[in-house]
Amino acid sequence: MLAMSSRAGVETRGPSGGSLAAVRDGGWRAPPSTLVGAASRWRPSRVATVAFLLGLLVTAAFSLTSLWLYDRNENRLLRLRAREVGSVLTAVVPSIQTPLASAAELADATDGDQRRFRAFMAPYVGTGRQFASVSLWRLGSSRLAPTAVVGARPALASLPAQARKFFAHAERSPRLNITGVLTAPRPSLGFEFSTPGTRHGFAVYAENPLPKDRRSGLARDSAFSDLNYALYLGHSRRQADLLVTSLHRFPIRGRHASAVVPFGDSTFTLVVTPNGPLGGRPFASLPWIIVVVGVLISLAAALMTDRLARRRQYAEQLTGVLDRVAAENHQMYTEQRGIAQTLQHALLPDALPEFTGLRVSARYIPAASGIDVGGDWYDVVAADNGRLLLVIGDVSGHGLHSATTMALLRHASLAYAAEECRPATVLAKLSDFVNSDDHDYFATVLCALIDVRAHSLTIASAGHMAPLLIDGERGEYVKTNVNVPIGVTRDFDYQETTVSVPVKSTLVAFTDGLVERRTEILDTGLARLRDTATAGRRLAPDDLVEMLTRDLASKDHNDDTAIVVIQWET
Amino acid sequence: MGDLAGDRAAEVVIDTRTDAAGVPLIAVSGELDTSNVASLEAAIASITAERPERLILDLSGLRFMDSAGISVLIGATAKVEAVYLRNPSPAVRRVIELTGLTGVLPLEPS
Missing domain, CATH: 3.60.40.10 (PPM-type phosphatase domain)
Structure with a gap:
């Protein structure tokens, strides 16, 4: 026992104080080099790589889920916005129809009195008002021409073939009737209302020019400033039927929603696209935030795993070395004991x-x-x-x-x-x-x-x-x-x-x-x-x-x- | 370690002093066996170097002594004229008796 403890004393005096150094000083085989030197070239341990990849996988899953949620939410919001805009458009119908209907009643009652017609319509016509031009037409006459005009001369008046066709349909329709897009002499859209049921009655026709290039932006402070839109006549999405738009590029790509709005005897097709994220910027950048944070966390987890793995590896190798030393000691002990016993028995009869x-x-x-x-x-x-x-x-x-x-x-x-x-x-x-x-x-x-x-x-x-x-x-x-x-x-x-x-x-x-x-x-x-x-x-x-x-x-x-x-x- | 050490750690405490009459005294307590007799040998050597006439070995705290311990006690008798044992426990006294050493390692005269 004394011999052992003095030896233990020597061991603890090893230079580094580490048990490994002590073992080596004790003359035992040096442990594997990976144990001693910091490896010459750093390579992540396999488990750390797996941890990193797992982290990336989870990050990707989260990010994609968030992206999908974002996308779904944006689509839903856009559909809602399109419906709202559609409602607003629907609300415009009476404001067009009512003055025209009233004027048609008046013309019927006054047998087309031009003075009273003009007097009635004058407040609705002009720059910044509802209509650019309103005219009174006598239906059923052989020569189809306006009998009274308030504001600009209607484009339809210079398109007799189109006018005849339009009025032939309009006089049988008890609703607000809408012309197609009139291209000459300037692009315009016309609305007509005639008193239903009266033969050879009067038709009131209003016309508004379409904006130049059909382009019209929305005011910045408008409730719809976060949208771009395109409004088509009928169910069409053809450029020829485009009435007005805030978009620059056609055909429309990317996220968009459409709504079909009944308008008189026709319909408008409304297409809206978002200017930016409808659900707010943070929600839009959430997937990217998740990616950045996830990658960082994965990296940190991988580094920690790597550290742990190395420590465990070190401990295992150390245990291996100690086990080997113990085994060698045991073997030496067994051998010496064997020698001692052999000697002893040799000394006895x-x-x-x-x-x-x-x-x-x-x-x-x-x-x-x-x-x-x-x-x-x-x-x-x-x-x-x-x-x-x-x-x-x-x-x-x-x-x-x-x-x-x-x-x-x-x-x-x-x-x-x-x-x-x-x-x-x-x-x-x-x-x-x-x-x-x-x-x-x-x-x-x-x-x-x-x-x-x-x-x-x-x-x-x-x-x-x-x-x-x-x-x-x-x-x-x-x-x-x-x-x-x-x-x-x-x-x-x-x-x-x-x-x-x-x-x-x-x-x-x-x-x-x-x-x-x-x-x-x-x-x-x-x-x-x-x-x-x-x-x-x-x-x-x-x-x-x-x-x-x-x-x-x-x-x-x-x-x-x-x-x-x-x-x-x- | 147990197998390697080959024995159980027996503990012995050795205290060297001079008694009231000026006689050198070594008090041995604990268990004295092969593994630790060297410390008692060293203590005896340090005292016998001064060639005293008497040496008292106080064994009152000694619970166990094997043949290696006896060997060291006998060694002391060769170097000092009169070696006396003080208060050996019954177990230690029996070992001395059964080894025929009561004459070689006498008790301290009262």
């Missing part, structure tokens, strides 16, 4: 020899994690006279140093056992062998000499916990003097204890990983081992080892464990 009358099982359990080699070991070897020697020990600390010390002690103990197999002697020799001035480490060792036939057990402990001896019923730790560990003092007089072993007993020797827990006193762990092993006393040694490993072996990350189980068959 491959297989235990067979002993008559005994069944033996042993196991080394490495620390639950960590990459260090542990310091626990065991040995069961044949000694003289059918006896066997069990050695189990634990070198303090971990790592290669502990492991080499362990290997040293293991082989030394085997060598001493071959010379003289008394446990106390083996421990004393081991103690002398180890340079006791070098206190980098110490080792606890339990040495046990087992006489199978004599059913006896002689043990000596150098700081090692006594083994558990289970007879048919109960388990007890063998009572013995615990001497100082190996490596503490030289020339120590190691004591040994001999006990007799009941039939079919089981001996369990172990290292502290099996009983030591951080949160409890050792006796608790010892009691737990005693109870567990006693409960499993009928198991074969292999199964008992398996059970103890499963139930009791230290889950502590740092602690390795060795277990040796010896069972008397008789």
Whole structure:
């Protein structure tokens, strides 16, 4: 843990303080270049492009909808305006018809009295008044000519053929009759009214010249100043029938509306076009406002999306780098742990020899994690006279140093056992062998000499916990003097204890990983081992080892464990 | 990190001072194990450099000690004539007893 935290300290001192820099300083592979440098050439991310296009699409939809609404509204307004103008035109009819009808009545009543006719019509005729010319005609006479004229001489008077045709129709019509557009001698339009039902009666005929080129603008302050118009006689839209217009260009293009207005025996066709937006300027520019604002919003959204996308990409790449580093670390850790465990197992006996009358099982359990080699070991070897020697020990600390010390002690103990197999002697020799001035480490060792036939057990402990001896019923730790560990003092007089072993007993020797827990006193762990092993006393040694490993072996990350189980068959 | 560190972060607090009688004293509290014995080793080294006759190790706050911790305590006995333990908890005392070290690491005489 100390090593790790000091390393973390180095990392946080990376120049930029960024974790990425730290990772690189740590010697890891540099992340993809897109992560580091601002890319040499900026290209919008795909998602940003999509966002922008979506924005444009929505903008276009809104704009087109607004345009369509605008268009529809303008058309509706124009139709309304055309109807209004038509109404105004319709209202003009009586103002023309009434004086003419009255004059016709008067002529009938006075048998065409010219003086009274003139006197009656005079107020209606002249510049700025209703008519340019009004004349009285006697119908049915062979020579068709006005009998009285107020104002200008009527153009119809110089068009006898046209006049005859017109009056032939007019005298049978009880309405206001309208001539076609008279072209000569000047373009004009005539109106006629005759008293219906009177044979050889009088017709009153009024005439107005058409404006020059048929053009007449509308006053700026007129209610219709927002319109241009063209007024045709009849249902026609031909230029020949054009009466008056404010338009310059024909045929009429663009938005226009028309209304047909009955006028006497004929009709007027009114065509109007708007001068500008009828619904107001803001409404007209709304589609464009939407386009501009929409494009701006789309652009902003795209930029923000791009930023987000880049951040996410960065985070993902960073996660990728960190994941890879973690994976590499994990792999290195696994490899080193594998090496450590291989080494550990290499230092321990491959297989235990067979002993008559005994069944033996042993196991080394490495620390639950960590990459260090542990310091626990065991040995069961044949000694003289059918006896066997069990050695189990634990070198303090971990790592290669502990492991080499362990290997040293293991082989030394085997060598001493071959010379003289008394446990106390083996421990004393081991103690002398180890340079006791070098206190980098110490080792606890339990040495046990087992006489199978004599059913006896002689043990000596150098700081090692006594083994558990289970007879048919109960388990007890063998009572013995615990001497100082190996490596503490030289020339120590190691004591040994001999006990007799009941039939079919089981001996369990172990290292502290099996009983030591951080949160409890050792006796608790010892009691737990005693109870567990006693409960499993009928198991074969292999199964008992398996059970103890499963139930009791230290889950502590740092602690390795060795277990040796010896069972008397008789 | 858990797997990588290989162990659980055991915390130990080491306090070096001199007691009322002028004897150097190291108070060790928390959990002492392989991962942090180095700090106790350093504290002992700094005191033994002055070659004191006595050293008191106050273990009253020590909840757990593994074999690496014992190893450091034994190391102290090699450098100082008289090393005494003060107030070890029952758990720590049991570890010392079961390791056969009661003679090597005696309790402070009262």
